[in-house]
Amino acid sequence: MRRLRFGLFENAQANDSGTATWRHPDNQRVRFDELAYWRDLARLCEDARLDFLFLADAWGWADVNGERPEICSVEGLDLPRLDPAVVASALMAQTEQLGLVMTGSVLTEQPYAFARRMASLDQLSGGRIGWNVVTTGTAETAVQAFGIPMVPHDERYRMADDFMELVYKLWEGAWEPDALVKDKGGVFADPSKVHRIAHEGPYFRSHGYGNTAYSPQGTPVLFQAGASPAGRAFGGKHGECMFIGAGSVAQLAEHTRAIRAEAVASGRSADAVKIMSAFACVVGKTTADAERKYQRVLDAQSPEVAVASYAWFTGLDLSSYEPDTPMTELHTELSQTQVARFAGLTVGDVLKDWHAHGVGAKPVVGTPEEIADRLCELAEGADLDGFLLSPVIQPGSTQDFVEHVLPILRERGVAGKEYEGATLRERLLGTGSAMLPAEHPAAAHRAGGLRRAA
Numbered sequence: 364m365r366r367l368r369f370g371l372f373e374n375a376q377a378n379d380s381g382t383a384t385w386r387h388p389d390n391q392r393v394r395f396d397e398l399a400y401w402r403d404l405a406r407l408c409e410d411a412r413l414d415f416l417f418l419a420d421a422w423g424w425a426d427v428n429g430e431r432p433e434i435c436s437v438e439g440l441d442l443p444r445l446d447p448a449v450v451a452s453a454l455m456a457q458t459e460q461l462g463l464v465m466t467g468s469v470l471t472e473q474p475y476a477f478a479r480r481m482a483s484l485d486q487l488s489g490g491r492i493g494w495n496v497v498t499t500g501t502a503e504t505a506v507q508a509f510g511i512p513m514v515p516h517d518e519r520y521r522m523a524d525d526f527m528e529l530v531y532k533l534w535e536g537a538w539e540p541d542a543l544v545k546d547k548g549g550v551f552a553d554p555s556k557v558h559r560i561a562h563e564g565p566y567f568r569s570h571g572y573g574n575t576a577y578s579p580q581g582t583p584v585l586f587q588a589g590a591s592p593a594g595r596a597f598g599g600k601h602g603e604c605m606f607i608g609a610g611s612v613a614q615l616a617e618h619t620r621a622i623r624a625e626a627v628a629s630g631r632s633a634d635a636v637k638i639m640s641a642f643a644c645v646v647g648k649t650t651a652d653a654e655r656k657y658q659r660v661l662d663a664q665s666p667e668v669a670v671a672s673y674a675w676f677t678g679l680d681l682s683s684y685e686p687d688t689p690m691t692e693l694h695t696e697l698s699q700t701q702v703a704r705f706a707g708l709t710v711g712d713v714l715k716d717w718h719a720h721g722v723g724a725k726p727v728v729g730t731p732e733e734i735a736d737r738l739c740e741l742a743e744g745a746d747l748d749g750f751l752l753s754p755v756i757q758p759g760s761t762q763d764f765v766e767h768v769l770p771i772l773r774e775r776g777v778a779g780k781e782y783e784g785a786t787l788r789e790r791l792l793g794t795g796s797a798m799l800p801a802e803h804p805a806a807a808h809r810a811g812g813l814r815r816a817a
């Protein structure tokens with residue numbers, strides 16, 4: 364079996380994934396607004412040699428009939444949060460090798476400013492930055508906050524394509540990697556390696572010079588998690604690493620086949636995209652012990668969050684439908700995945716279940732051996748390249764995984780013991796280069812001879 368990659372899913376807010384676990388006595392997530400919480404967590408990841416810490420993000424909030432329900436404040440469901448770029452920036456100083464991946468939205472960001480922010484992070488971290496490209500699941504409320512028009516689901520992916528082309532020009536084409544000479548007796552930068560860029564796209568335009576020079580990776584490692592047909596096509600074209608939700612071997616295998624087929628359709632090789640599934644687990648000394656531990660997590664959560672939480676991700680108010688309405692009758696311009704995954708169920712079923720794990724799936728609950736077995740079964744059966752550990756509570760879930768499950772995976776030779784490669788791209792993609800490979804669409808925007816040499 365191939366060597367698997369591991370990342371930790373995080374979110375700079377008190378709760379995660381549409382659940383409200385903050386009341387659990389051992390859950391430290393409620394300290395998301397303290398630097399010490401993030402420092403300790405990042406060091407835990409780095410000491411365990413996890414490949415990266417991922418900071419998810421959302422701009423929007425839950426909206427039911429034009430109002431943010433009170434339960435959202437009572438349970439800290441959707442807001443408040445911190446900016447992931449600021450958290451990543453703080454954490455690069457607390458770590459030396461850990462990859463730092465953050466979500467950034469093509470709907471709300473300005474590409475020129477965003478390109479500079481990411482290049483700055485990549486520069487100062489020595490090439491440890493990844494960007495999870497999202498079109499924003501919570502778009503309907505986010506656009507109100509930004510005072511911009513709503514863009515329908517599939518069009519947001521066309522907008523994303525345009526955004527990518529512009530940031531590729533800035534990251535790959537504006538400054539050549541060896542443009543900075545810094546020779547005090549000669550030149551600071553070689554003018555022949557600094558290029559004017561021009562972009563006149565359907566959504567974005569920019570003319571002029573890049574505000575930052577070529578960073579260690581040029582383009583940060585590109586992550587993507589769209590699961591709708593438009594999302595998969597976008598991921599197959601641009602993504603280097605795709606996140607998929609948790610599921611059965613058959614469900615995950617269907618996802619990986621579709622994503623790899625999209626990569627091939629975009630002229631890339633099937634394994635150019637590394638696919639990581641979200642994975643939550645509750646570890647116990649015995650299966651019964653783990654079940655008890657999980658029950659305490661469930662008991663800490665209020666079922667009242669379900670309506671608001673589902674509306675946050677989909678804009679749909681499930682309380683306004685008859686409970687026996689089939690989920691297939693519902694449509695959203697927000698996260699279509701969160702409707703499609705419940706195809707065989709009714710509105711009532713989803714309302715009963717959603718508060719327990721929100722966008723996530725039920726965790727694997729068991730002994731370290733049972734969890735390691737399940738991870739191996741999923742990876743092998745569904746052609747996965749790794750897992751994104753989704754903690755149930757923090758830092759307990761991460762500690763349990765690192766102390767009890769990871770050593771078993773190492774013994775089996777499926778998890779690495781040391782970081783290999785200096786940059787996040789070299790480590791995750793095994794490309795032997797910090798730069799994107801020549802077959803990736805970004806490489807077409809590279810300036811001069813570097814494009815051919817890549």
Ligand SMILES: Cc1cc2nc3c(=O)[nH]c(=O)nc-3n(C[C@H](O)[C@H](O)[C@H](O)COP(=O)(O)O)c2cc1C
Pocket residue numbers: 418419420421466495496497498499500501587588589590591592593594595606607608641697698699700751
């Ligand atoms: C592991 C994982 C992490 C995700 N992180 C984010 C995130 O941080 N922000 C966000 O808006 N959507 C996030 N998503 C959702 C997707 O990126 C995508 O926006 C959503 O599924 C809607 O697009 P779709 O209809 O194409 O699936 C995540 C999905 C998965 C599986």
